[in-house]
Amino acid sequence: MSTTVARPAVDVAAPVVQRGVVDDPSGFELSREQTALIRWNIYLGFAAVGVAMFHGLAQALSYAGINVLGWFPGLQTYYQGLTVHGVLNALVFTFAFANGFLSLTTARALSRPLNRWLLHGAFWSLVAGVVLLGYAILSNQASVLFTFYAPLQAHWTFYLGAALLVVSTWLTAANLFLALGRWRRDNPGERYPLMAFVSVATYAMWVIASIGLAVQVVGYLLPWSLGLIEGSDPLTMRTLFWYSGHPVVYFWLLPAYVSWYLMIPRQVGGKLLSDPLTRMVFIMFLLFSIPTGFHHQYTDPGIPAFMKALHGVMTFAIFFPSLATAFAIMASLEMGGRARGGRGLLGWIPKLPWGDPSVTAQILAMLTFMVGGATGLINASLSMNRVIHNTTWVPGHFHTTVGTAVALTFMGIAYWLVPMLTKRELFGRRIALAQAWIYTVGVLIFARGMSAAGLDGQPRRTFMAEAPYMPDAWLVPGYWTAVGGSLMAVGITLFFVVLLGTIFFGRRLEKRPDMPIAETVHPASRKGWEPILDRWPVWVAVAVILIVIAYGPFVISEMPPTLNTPPFRLF
Amino acid sequence: MKVHVYEKAFLSIGGGMLLVFLGALAFATLGAGIHLPDRAGSIDPQAVRTTPPFDDPGVREIAPGKYEVVMVAQAWSFDPAEVRIPAGSEVTFRITSPDVIHGIHVEHTTINVMVVPGQISEMRYTFREPREHLIICHEYCGIGHHYMYGKVIVE
Numbered sequence: 272m273s274t275t276v277a278r279p280a281v282d283v284a285a286p287v288v289q290r291g292v293v294d295d296p297s298g299f300e301l302s303r304e305q306t307a308l309i310r311w312n313i314y315l316g317f318a319a320v321g322v323a324m325f326h327g328l329a330q331a332l333s334y335a336g337i338n339v340l341g342w343f344p345g346l347q348t349y350y351q352g353l354t355v356h357g358v359l360n361a362l363v364f365t366f367a368f369a370n371g372f373l374s375l376t377t378a379r380a381l382s383r384p385l386n387r388w389l390l391h392g393a394f395w396s397l398v399a400g401v402v403l404l405g406y407a408i409l410s411n412q413a414s415v416l417f418t419f420y421a422p423l424q425a426h427w428t429f430y431l432g433a434a435l436l437v438v439s440t441w442l443t444a445a446n447l448f449l450a451l452g453r454w455r456r457d458n459p460g461e462r463y464p465l466m467a468f469v470s471v472a473t474y475a476m477w478v479i480a481s482i483g484l485a486v487q488v489v490g491y492l493l494p495w496s497l498g499l500i501e502g503s504d505p506l507t508m509r510t511l512f513w514y515s516g517h518p519v520v521y522f523w524l525l526p527a528y529v530s531w532y533l534m535i536p537r538q539v540g541g542k543l544l545s546d547p548l549t550r551m552v553f554i555m556f557l558l559f560s561i562p563t564g565f566h567h568q569y570t571d572p573g574i575p576a577f578m579k580a581l582h583g584v585m586t587f588a589i590f591f592p593s594l595a596t597a598f599a600i601m602a603s604l605e606m607g608g609r610a611r612g613g614r615g616l617l618g619w620i621p622k623l624p625w626g627d628p629s630v631t632a633q634i635l636a637m638l639t640f641m642v643g644g645a646t647g648l649i650n651a652s653l654s655m656n657r658v659i660h661n662t663t664w665v666p667g668h669f670h671t672t673v674g675t676a677v678a679l680t681f682m683g684i685a686y687w688l689v690p691m692l693t694k695r696e697l698f699g700r701r702i703a704l705a706q707a708w709i710y711t712v713g714v715l716i717f718a719r720g721m722s723a724a725g726l727d728g729q730p731r732r733t734f735m736a737e738a739p740y741m742p743d744a745w746l747v748p749g750y751w752t753a754v755g756g757s758l759m760a761v762g763i764t765l766f767f768v769v770l771l772g773t774i775f776f777g778r779r780l781e782k783r784p785d786m787p788i789a790e791t792v793h794p795a796s797r798k799g800w801e802p803i804l805d806r807w808p809v810w811v812a813v814a815v816i817l818i819v820i821a822y823g824p825f826v827i828s829e830m831p832p833t834l835n836t837p838p839f840r841l842f
Numbered sequence: 843m844k845v846h847v848y849e850k851a852f853l854s855i856g857g858g859m860l861l862v863f864l865g866a867l868a869f870a871t872l873g874a875g876i877h878l879p880d881r882a883g884s885i886d887p888q889a890v891r892t893t894p895p896f897d898d899p900g901v902r903e904i905a906p907g908k909y910e911v912v913m914v915a916q917a918w919s920f921d922p923a924e925v926r927i928p929a930g931s932e933v934t935f936r937i938t939s940p941d942v943i944h945g946i947h948v949e950h951t952t953i954n955v956m957v958v959p960g961q962i963s964e965m966r967y968t969f970r971e972p973r974e975h976l977i978i979c980h981e982y983c984g985i986g987h988h989y990m991y992g993k994v995i996v997e
Contacts, residue, residue, distance in 0.1 A: 348985055350982060350984075350985060350987070353982075414985070416982055420942075420943050420981075420982075422941070422942055422943075422959060423942050423943075423983075423984065504960065505942075505943055505958050505959050505960060505961075506958050506960060506961055509943075509958070544846070544849075545844070545845070548845065548849075568956075569878050569879075570878065570879055570945075570954055570955045570956050571879065571955075571956045571958060571961075572879050572881070572882055572955065572956065572957075572958055572961040572962060572963040572964070573881055573882075573884065573958065573960075573961040574881070575880060575881055576877060576878045576879070576880040579878050580871065580878075583867065584864060587860050587863065587864055588860075590860060591853075591856070591857060591860065594852070594853060594856035594857070595849075595853060598848075598849050598852045598853065599849075602846075602848075602849070648863065652863065652867055653867060653870075653871065653876075653878055654867060654870040654871070654874075654876045656878075657876070657878070657952040657954045658952065658954070660947075660954050660980075661945050661947065661954070661956075661980035661981060662947070662980065727949075727950075728947055728949040728950060728976070728978065730945075730947065730978050730979070730980035731980070732980075732981075732982045732987075733980070733982075733987060733988045734987070734988040735988070737988055738988040738989070738991075739988075739989060739991065740976055740978070740991050742949070742976065793844055833884070833960060835886060835887065835888065835960065836887045836888075836959045836960055837887075837888065839917070839941050839942050839984070841917050841941075841942060841983065841984025841985060841986070842984055842985050
């Protein structure tokens with residue numbers, strides 16, 4: 272290759288210096304305009320949580336037989352509120368935060384600005400999507416929950432709004448890919464800076480994963496809701512949804528992993544153990560996240576049991592990179608605790624900076640995620656799935672994953688990110704600490720109740736306060752759920768005290784604080800096999816092959832779809 | 843690339859654990875006969891009430907000790923809403939929907955299956971003890987979803 276010849280002579284055995292990242296103490300500042308757009312993405316994401324929280328509380332109380340829906344002006348039914356809760360938390364919050372946060376990490380890692388038109392486009396398409404979804408849901412024309420299974424038919428603005436949310440992630444992806452491509456042009460032969468690599472890997476996975484949702488919404492549901500297509504094929508629609516619907520959980524999770532790998536080590540005074548292992552973990556998510564969707568459809572008719580089992584095996588494979596993550600993060604924490612004077616087998620734990628709400632929130636999120644990982648393996652086990660499918664066990668599980676591992680981590684990130692974006696000191700550090708503990712205790716009690724009732728068959732997504740059936744076995748768990756859910760609501764409220772306090776009353780800082788970025792014990796090498804980790808075409812090709820194996824036979828057997836189910840609006 | 847010896851041990855134990863779990867699942871499926879719902883035929887969702895066997899939902903004894911339950915799950919009831927069978931019966935459920943997606947979970951059994959318009963869901967279960975089981979619709983199917991339930995009475 273001519274590029275290697277043209278480059279200045281370097282000792283290939285020496286670790287690559289990641290220019291502009293950790294070795295540059297002056298940091299890199301984005302323009303005011305770009306910083307503001309990123310800040311508003313973060314605000315929009317948390318605003319979604321603030322609205323969604325109210326119905327979350329109503330749902331938790333409903334499991335204890337308490338109906339507070341009459342206190343919600345504007346809401347007509349439980350399921351309308353449940354749609355608000357799911358759409359805002361699972362789609363708007365996570366998408367807005369990922370768009371803002373990973374744009375920032377990419378720009379900072381590459382020390383170059385982003386494309387302002389793509390940044391504007393991503394933000395405003397998200398806003399437009401929220402407005403359309405809000406109109407459809409609040410006018411009670413779209414109480415279809417965030418899974419919007421056909422043939423329940425929502426107003427067309429719901430589908431257009433959902434499509435615009437996905438478009439905003441695609442515009443962000445385009446921005447990240449463009450920045451990385453430009454950096455490569457200026458730095459031929461260099462290894463990608465790790466923080467840019469993991470950010471781009473997250474979006475590369477999601478771009479491939481979101482194709483199912485795009486085909487479903489733009490290809491079928493939108494024209495169907497406008498009357499251009501008469502019928503739908505509910506099984507094909509469900510399959511397209513879950514093609515995107517499982518990998519989306521990693522699109523939620525990976526921004527949290529970016530923080531755990533690249534920021535938490537610096538925040539606790541440790542280091543990230545291994546650059547190549549970190550890249551491998553994110554590549555594994557790119558490869559194995561998508562060919563797993565049938566494990567959400569284990570109990571569906573019309574899908575061959577063999578294909579379900581194949582997706583089950585893939586789901587176990589995707590557990591492996593999270594195991595590797597558990598080790599790497601724990602090692603960073605231990606390094607930090609020992610550097611701060613911790614001695615003995617466990618003496619490093621109390622030495623961690625527990626007074627830093629950003630660290631405490633994220634460590635509690637990690638610990639809660641251990642519960643979520645274990646319950647997730649149970650969901651993926653095809654025999655046990657028949658006991659827990661569509662019971663409250665499932666929301667019990669995912670409130671410890673996306674509801675805590677992701678949401679509480681994003682709040683922990685906000686405790687340094689919002690001061691960075693606003694040039695204001697964090698307001699109410701003690702309130703922030705209390706927030707993290709109260710939310711964690713709350714979610715553990717909540718998940719205890721939901722899981723127990725789920726094992727006794729209580730259905731999820733059901734207005735229990737008005738259901739005519741209520742076995743005794745669900746009573747006590749229902750109280751746990753209500754108490755835990757109430758504590759979670761207190762935790763979220765305290766978060767907003769800190770967030771709004773920082774924005775409006777935080778002490779102004781002279782200098783913008785920098786992002787905490789970890790140093791690496793084993794950095795990237797130009798030598799040997801490692802550079803193949805940076806070869807996107809190789810990994811994308813493997814990902815596509817796995818998808819074709821996992822979905823190809825089913826897609827061929829379902830073609831063309833039987834569009835003979837008429838629409839229903841039963842809300 | 844250096845991988846620390848502890849990390850190698852941790853990942854080997856973790857990976858080995860996943861393989862053991864998969865082995866247990868293979869045994870549950872191939873050895874203990876716990877199966878997931880498979881393809882069981884399709885149906886025109888607009889002609890459910892005129893397509894056998896769904897033109898005549900109910901409970902039928904198909905062989906000594908073996909029963910078939912033909913059921914229509916619709917917004918917002920199960921037809922039949924009550925299934926009576928003697929203890930020790932092996933029961934095959936055949937279910938479909940003429941409207942939206944429903945789900946059926948027979949409390950304290952492994953009967954847990956989605957009911958998707960256009961598809962026929964099939965599940966088999968042996969009810970050993972005399973008792974009542976709730977039949978619950980566990981997929982959101984509209985404003986009356988929480989009113990949709992039934993009973994299996996094992997006598």
